[in-house]
Amino acid sequence: MAWFKKTRKKIAAAEKPTSRVPEGLMVKCPGCAQILYNKDLTTNLNVCPKCAHHFRLTAAERLRMLFDDSWVEYDSGLASTDPLGFTDTKQYKARLKAGAEATGLKDAVVTASGTIDGVRTMVAAMEYEFIGGSMGVVVGEKIARSIERAIDERCPVVIVCCSGGARMMEGALSLMQMAKICGGLARLDRERLPYISVLTDPTTGGVTASFAMLGDLNIAEPKALIGFAGPRVIEQTIRQKLPEGFQRSEFLLEKGMIDLVVDRRDMRSVIANALRFMGAKRNEPVTLPAPASTAPPVDIVDVVDVVIPPST
Numbered sequence: 001m002a003w004f005k006k007t008r009k010k011i012a013a014a015e016k017p018t019s020r021v022p023e024g025l026m027v028k029c030p031g032c033a034q035i036l037y038n039k040d041l042t043t044n045l046n047v048c049p050k051c052a053h054h055f056r057l058t059a060a061e062r063l064r065m066l067f068d069d070s071w072v073e074y075d076s077g078l079a080s081t082d083p084l085g086f087t088d089t090k091q092y093k094a095r096l097k098a099g100a101e102a103t104g105l106k107d108a109v110v111t112a113s114g115t116i117d118g119v120r121t122m123v124a125a126m127e128y129e130f131i132g133g134s135m136g137v138v139v140g141e142k143i144a145r146s147i148e149r150a151i152d153e154r155c156p157v158v159i160v161c162c163s164g165g166a167r168m169m170e171g172a173l174s175l176m177q178m179a180k181i182c183g184g185l186a187r188l189d190r191e192r193l194p195y196i197s198v199l200t201d202p203t204t205g206g207v208t209a210s211f212a213m214l215g216d217l218n219i220a221e222p223k224a225l226i227g228f229a230g231p232r233v234i235e236q237t238i239r240q241k242l243p244e245g246f247q248r249s250e251f252l253l254e255k256g257m258i259d260l261v262v263d264r265r266d267m268r269s270v271i272a273n274a275l276r277f278m279g280a281k282r283n284e285p286v287t288l289p290a291p292a293s294t295a296p297p298v299d300i301v302d303v304v305d306v307v308i309p310p311s312t
């Protein structure tokens with residue numbers, strides 16, 4: 001009965017038509033769904049020329065956008081030691097390695113000094129591609145050191161936030177960075193040196209809850225997600241529908257949480273003008289007089305200490 005058995009070839013999958021457009025040449029804008037030339041986008045500071053959608057920048061692109069020319073990078077060798085030996089769905093060590101391979105950095109921030117329109121400034125730019133721009137011990141240490149360097153050299157500080165919050169793989173150690181950076185910023189403030197916080201998409205969690213909101217000027221990019229907890233968590237907690245545009249820059253500006261919403265193409269000149277307004281000078285470090293009073297800063301305990309009479 002051999003004629004019943006037909007030897008058939010399996011149905012082969014159709015060959016994928018090969019695209020003649022090389023990969024990475026075009027990109028689709030999530031704002032207006034237009035197809036854009038990557039080259040056009042790069043020359044426009046990664047802002048869509050059609051609808052002004054702001055694409056995310058890497059830390060290096062951010063520094064290139066802010067500084068006049070070259071810059072000096074600090075503490076690039078600092079790397080996390082995985083102090084808790086942490087493992088979730090993946091080993092933390094493996095995540096660090098993947099982050100380093102994706103970005104060429106050792107952690108999620110680049111700190112550098114250079115000039116912004118002639119004003120010498122310390123800039124810390126966060127890198128989202130490195131474990132979601134999360135703030136661990138290294139991020140905290142690098143930012144704290146750059147603030148201390150700014151105090152020594154009497155120049156202003158700009159921090160560009162782009163972060164999912166504190167790095168939970170370092171547990172409480174990552175949360176301590178919030179206090180450490182805020183302490184540094186308080187010293188910077190006592191030295192009467194300006195600090196500008198630039199909030200980009202996204203700025204959330206422990207970063208929003210600490211240094212991102214402490215700027216003498218808090219400037220956000222348009223339509224950036226800025227918040228502490230995500231909208232889903234808030235909706236589940238308060239059992240209410242959240243308003244349109246909640247946690248976006250424009251909404252926060254309307255509610256008085258931030259000072260300015262600035263298009264990335266104007267960001268450098270706005271920052272330079274603000275720094276000069278706050279006392280920085282072109283081509284020289286800020287030379288503001290030291291605080292007149294040498295009295296120690298007000299101890300917070302003195303302010304809140306209330307004597308409660310013994311109950312009878």
Ligand SMILES: [Zn+2]
Nearest residue numbers: 029032048051
């Ligand atoms: Zn667009």
